[in-house]
Amino acid sequence: MTPRMSRYAAAVFAIVGMAMLLPAPSGWADEALDTSKLPRISGGKEIYASPLSTIFTAPSSVADTAAETLKVLSADGWQQYGRVSASEQANPDMVLASLKKGAQGLSVFINAAPAQNNATSVTYSGVPLEHDLPFPKNATEIKFDADRPHLKCTTPDTVEATSDFFRTELIARGWSPWSKEDSAKAAYADKKTEKGLFSYYVQDNQKPLILTLQKSDDGKTAVNLESIPPQILFAAKEAPEDKPEPTPQPSAPTAHDKLGDAMDALALDIMEQAKKATKDALAGVTAPQPPADARAAQASQPQSKLTALAGNSAPIPVPSTADGLDFDGSAGRLDYNSSSSVAEVVAFYRAEMPALGWSERKTVINQPNMVALEFHKGEQEVSLTIMKMGTSVNVTGAGSALQKEEAVAPDASASETSSGNDTTQALEADEAGGLPVPKPHSLSGSEKSLFRYSANASVPAKLASVLEFYRAELGKRGWTEDTSKAVIKPDEVVLYYTMPEGPAVLRLGRASGETTAQLSIRQTEAAKKSGLMPKPGQTKILFGNILETPATLVIAGKTIKIPGGAGSKAPDGPTLELAPGKHAYSLKGSKAPMANDTVEVAADEIWGLMVGPGGVLPVQMY
Template sequence: MPMIRRGAQVPARWLLVACGVLAMAPAPRPASAADEGIVDVHTLPRLDGAVEDTSRPDTYRVTYTVPTPVAATSEATKKLLSADGWVPYVYPLDEKSTALTFKRGRQGLRISFTQARGRPDQSAVSYTPNRIYSNVPFPDGATELMFDETRPYLGCIAPGALDAASEFFTKEMTALGWRKLTPETASRWPNADLGGSVPNGVRAFYDHPDGDTTQFYKQKPVMLTLTRRDDGRTNVEIRVAPFALPEVLEADDDMAGLPRPKPTKSARSLGSASFNKREISAAAMAELPAVRAFYHRELAARGWQEDGSAPLAPGDEVAIKISSAEETGVLRLGRKYDFTMISLTAQVKESALAARAKAKKEADEKFLGDALGAAQQLIAADEARRKTQAASLSDAPLNARADGKAPVPLPETAQDVTFEGGDGRLEFSSTSSVKALSTFYRTTLKSAGWKEQPSVINQPNMAVMAFSRGGKSISMTVMQMGPKVNVRADGSGLVTEAAKPAAGPDVQAKSSEPLKPDPESQLPVPTQRSSKSLATTKMPGSETPFRRELEASIPASLDEVLAFYRAELSKLGWQEKTDGAIVSADRAQIDFTSPQGPAVLKLGRAKGETTVNLAQKNADAAVKADIMPKAGQARLMLGNIGPKEASLTINNQTVKIAAGAGGPQSPKGPMLDLPPGKYQYALRLPGRPARSESLTVAAGEAWGLLVGPSGDMLPLQMY
């Protein structure tokens, strides 16, 4: 290509060519102007006082704020756009939408409203273009306009008489490129039936032959129906012609384990395949006979049968009773707009529920029985192992070490000694037997003036001892743990004055951030926690607990934790009882009434954190399981998973507890109702000395006392 040297003279004819090329170049214009189906929203009228949001420029969207509430703004916007020639309409099945939709010619517009900046006295208004894919004419002055531009669907009331409406649509449909179908032009649809009269009205069918080259791409033929009204106006409906819709529907993905046809405009479900009751509702884009045939086919394939008609509900055209081996249900079909509305419900039969409950109970009992058997085997194996290990422990008399730093003597076989004088704790291990160590401390402490308190635990593998002297006490546990014996002692008698830390106020540090609830927890607890545990009590075979108890430790001040629980429990419908509430700087106890039953929140302070104990009772579950205490009393339930019968004496009553009572094979053991208070009770087993313990019960509580395989008694609050 020849080059022109800089500074050289250019022939005049070249300048003329260059000017011609520039003149041919198109002038710049907005992107929306290139598409006549898309309105330039930046040119539309706005409400008085509008302030445009220019932080995010967008060719196809404009947002502005006005100083009026949303409801008033919506009404004013509707009037403003209507005055500009835009016709408002509503989508079928979307009658409650707060957004506004308009059509003007072949252009569509959608307007949404939100509260601006969190202020109820201001509104944000957004204009967005909405393409009209299938345009049909709106009669001037039409009311109750229902329109979907994608199919299309039009439903409205034209203000004129039937003849005037018919003339209007004949003219305007043709102007928009629609062609009235004839038997010849409808031949591509084998099932097309253009005949048939409409009572008190007329009907016509149209297609759009240029659909492949215009925005009516792949447009199905439509059916126009006009009917005369008693008030002189005309009902109008335009929808896809029935013969252009599928006659055999495919199955979409199941919802709630129930069949759903394809296509649907909307669908929702409740429950799942495992629920006792489930249902789906949907709007199918098909004729009612096709939907009816779909369910006849799909339900039969799943083992359901039809059992005749069910009573019709409002909106129903068909209602059919259905049933399977385990469920009964009802299929309801009706018409709304151009949809077939579907409602399908299924309910598990009482007999099936009973069978499921029985199977679950048997499975639970088998699981518990297997678990109990495995536990008994483990216990037996552990006993054998302990005996083997105990044989290696020495019963030889012990002497005290000379280097002991604790206030009590240490035996010469003591190993790994840990002594904390400030807290009054001592722990060590030894190769001497439980018997030898117990004898050592009973002898040495007695000679030092300590008096031993009676104890019911004095076994070859474990001994618990308690000593007192001069207002001080020492509790000591000696337990075989594997090939050695562990000794733990604590109490005021072990506190050394020099090791006592200076007492100071509990400085409650605030949490570094607001306490947030853990969404995975069954009972409220902050995500900011150092520990958490949740215990539940329930009967074998039951899914519903009688009582739930949450314990946690929160690195936050007590007032922060209390505020957290008051807020979160209120959200759950818990009501705080003001009577008897205790709230101080380091302690709180508040009773609540929850939807399930009574509850109590206890807060305290320990190790620089706030401790939480939240217990909730389920009154309905307790009544159903027959463990609910009588008014003003406590209930005591007795069980025995040991191999021999036991007897329990409490409150001057002696009750025999058969082996296995309260276990998987016999869930209900003996029960007693007691006035609130503290009770001493004695447990007796054949060939063993009586064991005495105490139990404190309050009104409205239910406790379980379970005799273990080794004869130990386990108390457990159940309600």
């Protein structure tokens, strides 16, 4: 051990000591991890122990101590993970590992300790996680970022079983499946792809999540669960330019935030110190680093005009300061971090994109710490969210412009004209939930509730081609179109049909360079026979509670008491008739999280409000 390395080890212990002196965040202590009670390897000698951090030494080498320590923690249910956008750095004199068990986070730092007779030091530090995403118990190759949040892993389970696991676990954490086509929460919202599926999840005051599952050639399932910009699911409402919609400002840092920042700073400092120590050992001498305040001052200085990154694999430019570039052409997504400011990245795209023929659409999200940009060229679109995240800027992109060439509609090139003499594309019939959907499609899925079922698809073809397909296919099935009610516009179609089961509606639209289709059927005869149909012009609400304990839900000034288990297996819970419109509701007196939300209903509909572990789930039943 060189004198330089000894000073490095002492510095790390000093940093760890400062982290231990930070106050525990309020609300964290109730379910906090007690590091002093975690399992340790045999032969260890305790140096310091507390709920927040514990240090002990071991007689074996760093590598052997790390392997054995991670083994005993794994046996206790802890799962190790790496950072999503960071490369692993091997160092024979130290190991830094991140682990998770349920909603608890743990940092394990193992290094040579010359001050302890050259023993190996092990430090356990509890780390509060900003976001808790569930890890499958048999997951491998786990990559996790609790700040974004973002989870990537592999599991031997099937796509369907993995989807069931995440749906159950996310609902228990307060998330709800989201139907993008219905713009509403749903009981089940999986959309199948050629080799897997994807689904969206939403929660109040959180960025939406997208879960993507892909079956690999070896039979395993690849998992990607990450947050996405809200505008992907919720189109921003146009606001007058002189009165933009206000954007919520971030709240003041809490003790929880400060502790998370301190632990992140600790990990980064350890890595920087390790690189410095290795360089010192090889070269003998390094130039002194400027003080931390000087480095911060340098970082705050404006940079010169950004240039495009050479060798970029994405179809749109990224700045030369991009780091951790993650481009997924099959899903049409882009993600990276940048050391440049929000304003500099925004200026980069507003200069580069028009030069490539892109036109910008204004958005209402334009704040110093977050800007949303939208560009279009022909039928191709791309949206970019540029957000300040700690000391760096995170950029996420989505849209048809980011899809691989084969995933983009063959008729969506910018060279095509918008005149009405374009030929339509022939489509074949596929099926989802017993209803026809066009093929080829980039996604398809089906939904079913008490007296209503539907099929959805996103088709890489012109709207006219999809319209022609449905009119031909539904005509073959004997459906009768009410042409007097038809709405046909260049980017929107609504057709109404009658059939023995009840009325059907076909809705076509355009999104991300593709045609979206939703075909839904209401089973009128079955609803009438059930006795649950509302009075004409009214809406009926069915209440359910899958919890064992009773719950109380207040809606439209009415207090509805729902016994435990009521309505969970059959529509035998309380009911209420309401006038059409938007109704606020609140949940009280239940083991489910307190919920305050709204549901919008129309005349002659039936809706269900189901109380569960995640709160209240509204589902259209008819």
